[in-house]
Amino acid sequence: xxxxxxxxxxxxxxxxxxxxxxxxxxxxxxxxxxxxxxxxxxxxxxxxxxxxxxxxxxxxxxxxxxxxxxxxxxxxxxxxxxxxxxxxxxxxxxxxxxxxxxxxxxxxxxxxxxxxxxxxxxxxxxxxxxxxxxxxxxxxxxxxxxxxxxxxxxxxxxxxxxxxxxxxxxxxxxxxxxxxxxxxxxxxxxxxxxxxxxxxxxxxxxxxxxxxxxxxxxxxxxxxxxxxxxxxxxxxxxxxxxxxxxxxxxxxxxxxxxxxxxxxxxxx
Numbered sequence: 001x002x003x004x005x006x007x008x009x010x011x012x013x014x015x016x017x018x019x020x021x022x023x024x025x026x027x028x029x030x031x032x033x034x035x036x037x038x039x040x041x042x043x044x045x046x047x048x049x050x051x052x053x054x055x056x057x058x059x060x061x062x063x064x065x066x067x068x069x070x071x072x073x074x075x076x077x078x079x080x081x082x083x084x085x086x087x088x089x090x091x092x093x094x095x096x097x098x099x100x101x102x103x104x105x106x107x108x109x110x111x112x113x114x115x116x117x118x119x120x121x122x123x124x125x126x127x128x129x130x131x132x133x134x135x136x137x138x139x140x141x142x143x144x145x146x147x148x149x150x151x152x153x154x155x156x157x158x159x160x161x162x163x164x165x166x167x168x169x170x171x172x173x174x175x176x177x178x179x180x181x182x183x184x185x186x187x188x189x190x191x192x193x194x195x196x197x198x199x200x201x202x203x204x205x206x207x208x209x210x211x212x213x214x215x216x217x218x219x220x221x222x223x224x225x226x227x228x229x230x231x232x233x234x235x236x237x238x239x240x241x242x243x244x245x246x247x248x249x250x251x252x253x254x255x256x257x258x259x260x261x262x263x264x265x266x267x268x
Contacts, residue, residue: 012040013062014047019206019267020199021047021054028063032072033116035087042094049101055212055267056202057101059124060108061117066134067109070116073143091116091149095123099154099223102216104205108198109133109185114173115140119147122154125219127185128201129176130194136184137173157226158184211249212267217241 011034013024023044025031033041048057061067071091076084098105098120107113107121112134119138121127129136138147138155146152147168156164159182166172179185189197205215217240225233244250248268256263 009036010040011037012044014044016048016051016054018203019053019055019212020058020202021051021056022058022060023048024060024062025068026062028061029065030069030112031061031063031066031117032069033091034072034075035090038087038091038094042090042097045094045098045101049097049103055103055206055215057103057105058108058198058202059098059105059120060110060198064111066111066117067107067113068117068120069112069114070119071149088148095119095150098123102220104212104215104219106198106202108194109136109176110194112136114138115147116149116151119149119151119154122158123150125223126187128187128189128198129179129185130191131176131188133176133191133194135173135175136179137171138168139171139173141169141171155184207249207265207267208263209265211253211263211265213247213249214244217244 011025011027013022013026015022023041025033025037025041027033027037045057048054071087076087079087104126105124107124107127109121109127109129110133111130113121113129113136115138118136138151140147140151147155152164152168155168158164159167163182176185176188180188187201189201204210205212221233221237221240225236228236249263249265252265253263
């Protein structure tokens with residue numbers, strides 16, 4: 001069998017334009033991930049996090065059919081249980097890095113988003129989809145396993161315990177319209193203008209129109225606060241607010257309000 005994802009092969013592309021860092025999984029048609037793709041994805045997430053010119057991160061799939069179909073089954077079928085365990089561990093660490101990066105992240109679902117592909121999307125803050133672009137779900141139970149890259153934890157935090165158990169235990173695959181109705185995705189954009197619509201959507205959170213540092217702190221307060229008692233979450237909220245009060249964007253926002261003009265934020 002031909003081996004995919006060998007060292008040196010470019011499986012994840014990263015580019016920055018206009019304050020938006022785009023991370024593209026590039027192994028069409030299905031963009032299934034191997035250890036090498038996950039390693040490159042981890043590097044791209046770190047690059048986007050550390051790049052001061054990046055204010056919003058967009059994650060998407062290469063090609064037109066899939067965002068991602070998750071882990072490459074052929075690879076998993078050939079490796080030992082120990083390798084499978086460490087592969088899932090590494091993938092979970094990558095998803096945590098994506099989830100915890102202090103910048104807004106958007107999953108642009110340009111095609112089918114199933115299994116581990118949906119788990120990647122769940123680690124993003126927002127999810128937008130191409131109209132009639134594909135189907136979405138976690139069918140891992142049909143392989144005798146569970147969603148092992150954070151799916152059981154993140155899906156339940158979005159949809160609640162009962163609905164999440166039902167979807168994962170039945171292995172349901174459903175439409176983007178159904179996902180929008182249940183709150184799993186945030187927006188659906190027309191197929192013929194999807195790429196432009198995603199960019200326009202991401203630009204809503206980029207300076208000078210938006211205070212991206214405040215957006216990042218909102219994300220941090222919500223993401224971290226959801227995991228601790230409310231008293232601790234409120235303490236984190238106060239700490240982050242105090243840091244924002246000392247930022248140049250807060251000074252600009254307050255001044256613009258008093259002067260009745262549109263603010264010009266810098267993300268600082």
